[in-house]
Amino acid sequence: MKILHIYILQIVLLVIRNGNSMELSSSGEYTGVTVRIHEDSPVDNCQQLLDNLQDLLERTSESVGVASGGRVWPSQYIVVLPSSWSGSPCSSRGEIPRGNTRFKRDDIIISDGPLVYGAHPCTVQPKGCGEKGAYISLPLSYLRDNSSWEEERAGKLMAHQFFKLRFGLFDEQGYPDDPLYPNYYKHQGRILPTGSTNIDVKGVWLTEKGMSPCAPDNEVCVFHPQGDNDGLICSLGYLPQLEGTTRYCTPEQLNFRIPPTKQNVICGGKSAHEIIEGSEDYRLVSGTGDSNSSFVPRVDFVLSPREKIVLVLETSSSMGEDEDWKWIQKVAHKLIRYDLPSSIEVGVVSFSNESKVEYPLTKLESARGKLADSVPDKYR
Incomplete structure (x- = not known):
């Protein structure tokens, strides 16, 4: 093993x-x-x-x-x-x-x-x-x-x-239809978008297809800022696309501290x-x-210098115990055929009483099949 x-x-x-x-x-x-x-x-x-x-x-x-x-x-x-x-x-x-x-x-x-x-x-x-x-x-x-x-x-x-x-x-907002971090919450009978801000954000609720109206407590809606939000200065973790949001809100600046944002929850x-x-x-x-x-x-x-990997495989008779070789061979084949990036060079060496170069260092892109086939079928 x-x-x-x-x-x-x-x-x-x-x-x-x-x-x-x-x-x-x-x-x-x-x-x-x-x-x-x-x-x-x-x-x-x-x-x-x-x-x-x-x-x-x-x-x-x-x-x-x-x-x-x-x-x-x-x-x-x-x-x-x-x-x-x-x-x-x-x-x-x-x-x-x-x-x-x-x-x-x-x-x-x-x-x-x-x-x-x-x-x-x-x-x-x-x-x-x-x-x-x-x-x-x-x-x-x-x-x-x-x-x-x-x-x-x-x-x-x-x-x-x-x-x-x-x-x-973490993000100072919620996400549509998310049970842990919902994108809306209710405060004093009002439905508000989940986000950390210094003022109430003006905007509209739209469906995922951009249609209006949309009721977030009954369907999946997305909040879009719209109108005069010139007084908005934070937070960077909620509405970075608005010109005024350049920093994170300090505790004193936060309009509400209770929104179920990912940041607040975690x-x-x-x-x-x-x-x-x-x-x-x-x-x-x-x-x-x-x-x-x-x-x-x-x-x-x-x-980046080209990465070189040599797989060194033990093929002694002890590898026949508990079907070790069967699983090692499967891992080697998967690694060569599917997992390693095409741009690297790969070689295969086996050893028991003596070592043997099964396949010299070769760019993987053009030789995946041949390299995989060079892995010995069984222990010696």
Whole structure:
């Protein structure tokens, strides 16, 4: 069973790699914020994609700086390009990382896979209130089409995700037809949208198809801000698309403290502002910051070196006990045929009394079947 333990260790290492790799200086600057473009991302229109990404990261830094009153902000990003882009026009923007290039885990992952978290940026948060998130999931489709960024205030949307990642905040709103975090609540006989704000938000309830009227206590409705909301200044975790919402509401600013937002439910009524103010990051930063400062980050591009994996399989007679070999063979086949990304190089080595190279290091994309077939049929 030794080799099975090796497979499990590989999987654990991949999971640990996801998380915060950035560092925070006493001046409030986050450096080494790692943005990884998934290995299987297509290279088509990569130049425009990277231009859009740099624009989005600059907007994000600006919005984080303003929201924190200049206390903290991301001042440097490392964008890791896929090794599969080597030789493309985009590879010239990045260099092969040297030994002193620091990026160990991913803070933001850009991929073209299934949109599990929707078509917008979303933070994966496996832990609780005040605990750092795992990473921000950023869909490639969101980067490719930036036509809605001004309307949605994309920088503020990403800034909120950054605060969720680093400080363990949650959305200061509810969701349609959600039993835990409903998107409406009743207060003194009134139906109000679930959200943390400093004033009553004017707007309309519409059906999911955009039809009006809609009664949220009888059907699934979505609240759309509409009308004069000029007095709205918070919260960033509820309506970042409105021009006035640039910060999180302080407890004194909150119009109501009782809405069943995800933030309130998970954090026991503590506001996002209170979580940030009581964070370890704020204790590490000296000074109070200046919201009028310029928050222009440096964006560095590096080309990921091609990953190489060698499967080392024990084929001694002891592997026949308890059908160990049967399961190891199945795991190896699945790993090669389906799980590993196409851009990496894979080799297969077996050993018993002697070692044997079953298949030399080869790019997986063109040899999945042959590599899988090179796994010995049975122990020797």
